[in-house]
Amino acid sequence: MTEIWNILFNPLPNAIMTLLTGMSLVYWLFTMLLGDGFEMGTDADIQFEGADVQDVDMDADTQADMETEQHVEPSFFSKAMDFIYVGKAPMMVLVTLFKFISWIVTIASSLVLNLAAFGWKSVLILIPVFILSFFLLHYVAIPFVKLYKNVGYAGEEAHEFIGRLGKMRSTIQGEQLGAIEVVVNLDVIRLNVKSKDGSLLSYGDDVIVTNQDPNKKFYIVQKDINLNNI
Numbered sequence: 001m002t003e004i005w006n007i008l009f010n011p012l013p014n015a016i017m018t019l020l021t022g023m024s025l026v027y028w029l030f031t032m033l034l035g036d037g038f039e040m041g042t043d044a045d046i047q048f049e050g051a052d053v054q055d056v057d058m059d060a061d062t063q064a065d066m067e068t069e070q071h072v073e074p075s076f077f078s079k080a081m082d083f084i085y086v087g088k089a090p091m092m093v094l095v096t097l098f099k100f101i102s103w104i105v106t107i108a109s110s111l112v113l114n115l116a117a118f119g120w121k122s123v124l125i126l127i128p129v130f131i132l133s134f135f136l137l138h139y140v141a142i143p144f145v146k147l148y149k150n151v152g153y154a155g156e157e158a159h160e161f162i163g164r165l166g167k168m169r170s171t172i173q174g175e176q177l178g179a180i181e182v183v184v185n186l187d188v189i190r191l192n193v194k195s196k197d198g199s200l201l202s203y204g205d206d207v208i209v210t211n212q213d214p215n216k217k218f219y220i221v222q223k224d225i226n227l228n229n230i
Contacts, residue, residue, distance in 0.1 A: 011110055168204060173200045175198065206223070
């Protein structure tokens with residue numbers, strides 16, 4: 001028992017990852033005890049070819065319009081979120097998996113590389129561990145994404161977006177369609193949008209969702225005026 005305890009908390013990287021993983025375990029225990037259970041949903045429209053941050057309420061015609069009007073390269077952050085299936089499974093599930101993978105890799109590394117001999121400097125091993133865990137999460141999360149697809153995880157469609165703030169992920173003007181990203185309960189969600197009055201909205205602008213197209217193909221946005229952009 002003493003040997004196991006020593007492995008879990010020595011050296012420093014093991015202690016850090018043991019504590020972080022333990023926090024996630026406590027979170028899920030409280031979640032189940034309070035009766036919230038695991039976040040599931042109904043009527044989800046989840047495609048399992050890779051993991052896209054889903055475009056909400058967009059049909060094939062709207063997709064074609066966007067492709068003809070503009071060719072916007074997704075941001076690095078968007079690609080990274082796509083890679084680990086953000087939007088396909090609850091963020092806390094993905095975070096917990098990431099911690100668990102990092103914990104296992106860290107402990108294995110400490111045994112193989114004898115990290116205890118490096119003292120506090122051994123904490124630097126967490127940098128390559130996190131990078132490796134990020135890529136491993138892409139594969140480890142696949143069964144969970146399938147599970148949430150089968151149970152009808154509602155994801156973004158359960159949220160009300162009108163009145164929410166977002167950030168432009170393309171540049172639009174006039175009748176062009178573009179995309180914004182909003183964060184809801186730590187979930188990154190991409191919406192298809194059009195400028196309210198046709199004015200120029202540039203990549204990175206802060207915007208507010210004011211309405212939705214009657215056909216529910218896109219949302220209407222305008223630039224958010226605040227102290228940071230006056």
